[in-house]
Amino acid sequence: MHGPVFRVLGPLEATVNGCRVTVPAGKQRTLLATLLLGANQVVSLDELTERLWDDEPPRRPRGALHTYVTRLRQMLDRHGSGTGDLIHTSAAGYLIEVSDLDLTRFRRLVSEARTASERGDLASESDALTEGLALWRGPVLHDVRSDSLHRDVVPSLTEEHLRALDRRQEVDLALGRHARLVGELRALTARYPLHERFWRHLMLALHGCGRSAEALEAYGMASACLRDRLGVCPGPETRDLHTAILRGAPPMSARPERKV
Known part of the structure; x- marks a missing residue:
């Protein structure tokens, strides 16, 4: 048995028990992407509503959102019993519990690179940044349709990528x-x-x-x-x-x- 693996640094990907989950285009894909970008934290109802419907929310967004969350849970459960339970409900919004996410791994490797830099170990810093940069598979979530997500969230992620890339080049130049x-x-x-x-x-x-x-x-x-x-x-x-x-x-x- 393999735990769920999620990817957002490129097209959205979800793998459960070693099998790729086909996430339907549209609201379910946007919902999963938004939850993953705030993995292990409660994503507010307001933010989820904005990401799913941009400036045209339905009359009863809370009920519509609950419907999409239910469908997403069911879809994940079909690939692995209990996988849908990774999505938790709270009064403030929803949370997805994730242990294997490429964005989290990237940020952890950037942190390791920073630690290596502080002790003057440029070779280890370069290695950590190289490993982290290898996780990027293309433009962030280009297959997710959400104007507000691409306007408000994706640019800052792209900037994280460019900063890490710039730093790794700087270190490699220093290493000759x-x-x-x-x-x-x-x-x-x-x-x-x-x-x-x-x-x-x-x-x-x-x-x-x-x-x-x-x-x-x-x-x-x-x-x-x-x-x-x-x-x-x-x-x-x-x-x-x-x-x-x-x-x-x-x-x-x-x-x-x-x-x-």
Whole structure:
């Protein structure tokens, strides 16, 4: 027997006793996703109502919500007797009891990375962040239809991902792992062209590999992108790095200041 496994760092997934649970699109999927994002805590009736119906709640949202919770419990029970009992009712709302959730594991690994950083163990910090980042399978809950969820919750989760990714790159640069970062950073600057730190990390990685001309080209691309899309120039750190590379400074590493 395997305990329930839930995933929110990408498409919504639920597995019970080793079998994938097919969560119907619509309100049940939104309900499960919302409960999982507040796993092991009571999610208020107001929040659940907003996530399920956005700005158009039914006349009796409490009764409609109870119906969807009942259906969700029944669906989970079909895959494992008693699994539906993971969802608890309180006067304030509903709670799902979860012991295996990718978001919880990610945050625990980020915490372990922070502890490693505090004792100066950059290799262990990189390992923990790498393990945590591997849990991300794509855009958060892109298969869940809820305007308010994607407006109010998903952006902060995406920012957690970017902070961890940025930090792991910073640590790997400090460890001299320039060559292995180049391909990853080229892909990230293409996907997040306005995230200036990714451009700076790419410049550092290229310069560290002895590819200074390409590092200067990357600066030119970053400058053009920021100017064309935001009407601004790169920040002082990026400009200083550009100047250092132009002057033929030796390869350098990012200073790994704790930010995650």
